[in-house]
Amino acid sequence: MGCVAFGAxxxxxxxxxxxxxxxxxxxxxxxVDAFRAGDFSTACRLLADSYRLEPLPGVLFTWATCELRAxxxxxxxxxxxxxxxxxxALSPTERAAQEERRRSAQRERARILPELPYLTVVVSASVQxxxxxxxxxxxxxxxxxxxxxxxxxxxxxxxxxxxxxxxxEQRVVLAKGEHKTVVLGFANAREAxxxxxxxVAAPPSASAHQTSPWVYISGGVGVAGILTGSIAGFxxxxxxxxxxxxxxxxxxxxxxxxxxxxxxxxxxTVSTVGFGVGLAGLVSSVIIYLxxxxxxxxxxxxxxxxxxxxxxxxxxxxxxxx
Numbered sequence: 001m002g003c004v005a006f007g008a009x010x011x012x013x014x015x016x017x018x019x020x021x022x023x024x025x026x027x028x029x030x031x032v033d034a035f036r037a038g039d040f041s042t043a044c045r046l047l048a049d050s051y052r053l054e055p056l057p058g059v060l061f062t063w064a065t066c067e068l069r070a071x072x073x074x075x076x077x078x079x080x081x082x083x084x085x086x087x088x089a090l091s092p093t094e095r096a097a098q099e100e101r102r103r104s105a106q107r108e109r110a111r112i113l114p115e116l117p118y119l120t121v122v123v124s125a126s127v128q129x130x131x132x133x134x135x136x137x138x139x140x141x142x143x144x145x146x147x148x149x150x151x152x153x154x155x156x157x158x159x160x161x162x163x164x165x166x167x168x169e170q171r172v173v174l175a176k177g178e179h180k181t182v183v184l185g186f187a188n189a190r191e192a193x194x195x196x197x198x199x200v201a202a203p204p205s206a207s208a209h210q211t212s213p214w215v216y217i218s219g220g221v222g223v224a225g226i227l228t229g230s231i232a233g234f235x236x237x238x239x240x241x242x243x244x245x246x247x248x249x250x251x252x253x254x255x256x257x258x259x260x261x262x263x264x265x266x267x268x269t270v271s272t273v274g275f276g277v278g279l280a281g282l283v284s285s286v287i288i289y290l291x292x293x294x295x296x297x298x299x300x301x302x303x304x305x306x307x308x309x310x311x312x313x314x315x316x317x318x319x320x321x322x
Contacts, residue, residue: 024054032062040070057086061101065108073112073176074150080109116150117174121158124185130163131185148179160184 031046047063064079083105087098095102121133123145133140136156153176160168162185174180246253 024050027053028059035066040066044070057083057098060086061105064105068108068112072152073116074152077109077112077116077150080105115176117153117176118148118179119151119156119174120148120181122146122181122183127163127185132161133184134159158182
């Protein structure tokens, strides 16, 4: 039943595109077909194409889930964070339509964050401005050099082009939760390892937590119940004074006393029910709020598994703790 419900979240509530049979719609439907067939590589590529053509939150959520099924954890965490930020910017009505997905994205992202591998690329200061670095075929910006960033598990290719144009390639493999540093431009691997003291970049973050509307609904019911119970209780006490002056036990001397006795009994019942409903509403509101609050996104400062790979035209070495 859970898989069926999750599949519905993925495929049945895509926000309608501006034009049916558009390229974005076609790419999305092909991506869904590939997803259902278990071809996640093709599915993720098609869903990415659909989202680039038409950036709909529902497509982004499905894309993130596809990356998760493909075990590309850092990509999934990034896309889930982007989805949560996109939902936070929607109108209240649009946010309500994405509420189940929002909760699922929060839950899945919190679950995979501790499993993310982290890769650091450190370039020797002596050659940083006269060399270049590629990570998985893309230039690594100087702002990301020396900073630990989350990456997908698996193989990554680092290419270092030194000041003299010499090209050195190193393939590094990261498992879930592993931290690895690649240091470039050093002549000695041990010296490079001592120089590898990267700063830590937090995983892609979502915007401020959006409280579920059910927290406010339950809280509102609770407040209304307490207020109703209080008013009814006050009225019952007021009528009781009339009953005490005109009745002796259950026998009333006049119509005024009998009417006050009947009213007091009804008001006492309403007061009891009101307080009961109010208390239940307030308790439910607190439970929903606590259950909906995302876990603190923190990592252990000292990784269990770490290694340093030193690369230069004259030296390649590895040191670490596994």
